[in-house]
Amino acid sequence: MMMRSLLSVASLAVLGACEGESNATGPGAGTPEPAINQVVSFGPLNASSTDTLVFFSFASGTLVPRTADWDLAFRRYEVRLNSPAVGGATSKNVLGFALDNNKTTSDAQVLAFTPAATLADFDGVRVAQIPADDQFQTDRLTENKQGYLNLSGIPTANPANYWKLRLANGTFAVFRATRIKFTQTFAVDTLYLESRLQTGSTLGAVQTLAIAPANGVRQISLATNAVVTGAGCNWDLEFNPAANQLSLVPNVACNAGSYPGPTSPAFANATIASDAPQFATFLSTLVGPIPNSVLDKSAPFRYNLQGNDRLHAAFNTYLVKSGTRVYKLQVTDYYSNTGVAGFPTIRYARIR
Known part of the structure; x- marks a missing residue:
């Protein structure tokens, strides 16, 4: 999907x-x-x-x-x-x-x-x-937990899709997945994300994060560009690598939310993340x-x-x-x- x-x-x-x-x-x-x-x-x-x-x-x-x-x-x-x-x-x-x-x-x-x-x-x-x-x-915005993937055959990341994200600390960023790597047994080896944090009304430089789930759910802080041990509002996205999930979800308990980025400007040329009409409490798509x-x-x-x-x-x-x-x-x-x-x-x- x-x-x-x-x-x-x-x-x-x-x-x-x-x-x-x-x-x-x-x-x-x-x-x-x-x-x-x-x-x-x-x-x-x-x-x-x-x-x-x-x-x-x-x-x-x-x-x-x-x-x-x-x-x-x-x-x-x-x-x-x-x-x-x-x-x-x-x-x-x-x-x-x-x-x-x-x-x-x-x-x-x-x-x-x-x-x-x-x-x-x-x-x-x-x-x-x-x-x-x-x-x-x-x-309306509807949920698509796997919206960062192409799901035809072996899943691949779809870097054309990106999101404006309200972070758990109340600031904003844009992010996308650029690559997903599997082991020979088709378990997730590494998911690669790119993000750009907004300071004031300006998006900053691209930061890259490699997430190695080792068969476990991982919490991700875009604010610090790190995989963290989830505690309260110290994380923004959660990645579930299970074969029947492959999901990314925002930290809803801390009011994190997403809005799909437009076709243009693309991720690299986006200028602001806080201007979304609304932020959904899930990885969203506009239909x-x-x-x-x-x-x-x-x-x-x-x-x-x-x-x-x-x-x-x-x-x-x-x-x-x-x-x-x-x-x-x-x-x-x-x-x-x-x-x-x-x-x-x-x-x-x-x-x-």
């Missing part, structure tokens, strides 16, 4: 090749408070940053500051909801539901899709298709009703269908519940009018 489905490093480099330093601005005035079932298109909007979300409000029909009343957040091919896991304690708990209307559609059919050709089907989604309230979910993966057939896009490293809109439809209002949403393109990546266009309509 991976913490999140990712493109390969090479693919991400291609998708990010056109990104620039332009401000996160939208295409201009939107359509505030459209009529029920009125389909509105907005974009291309500049979500080309690899590390900064931009925020959209259904009420104004435009991009708004993070501090405003927003519903959706965009970053390249990622679509997030205003939830505690993304917006923090002041979030409005926007909910979503994937209709999966094109989940089983062939790649050839996706390549043939256009906004015009799919409009009638989109327009046909009305109030009757709204599921029961308990079917809606929001973006939601709109998949953050171009490998998931329920996601807004499919990848590399013509061997040219491009994203193609799948025209999957999502229902988004903001307060008592329900909207239908599609992402219809990933590129600007001049072909620059990371400029999605959306269309939506309020259906309740």
Whole structure:
């Protein structure tokens, strides 16, 4: 189980090749408070940053500051909801539901899709298709004790995955696993971690720690970069090397907690750990009703269908519940009018 489905490093480099330093601005005035079932298109909007979300409000029909009343957040091919896991304690708990209307559609059919050709089907989604309230979910943190590993075959460390960690002493750090070594009998020989401690608002240099469990559970202090004998709040992570565990868990009793680091900036380029919207009391992964993966057939896009490293809109439809209002949403393109990546266009309509 991976913490999140990712493109390969090479693919991400291609998708990010056109990104620039332009401000996160939208295409201009939107359509505030459209009529029920009125389909509105907005974009291309500049979500080309690899590390900064931009925020959209259904009420104004435009991009708004993070501090405003927003519903959706965009970053390249990622679509997030205003939830505690993304917006923090002041979030409005926007909910979503994937209709999966094109989940089983062939790649050839996706390549043939256009906004015009799919409009009638989109327009046909009305109030009757709204599921029961308990079917809606929001973006949330879930537990994945083995999120630091690739579990296909013999487990290997996945250094692309890292976490922002609130330590047991109340300070912050980022950490990742870079290697796991097994004995000939497939017991864990050594787990290698890297971490960077935050001082003030700055992350420090990388420190490396080798953990030799010798078939026993080990407590780890990132604050001192050492394996310790656990006593109260002197440790931050616990490693269980048992074959049916291979788990990393924070020191929950001392309020340690984790938040998954984004795809970008990567571990080496991260600048702060204390800015997470929330810290879960487990090794966490961020999941939601709109998949953050171009490998998931329920996601807004499919990848590399013509061997040219491009994203193609799948025209999957999502229902988004903001307060008592329900909207239908599609992402219809990933590129600007001049072909620059990371400029999605959306269309939506309020259906309740």
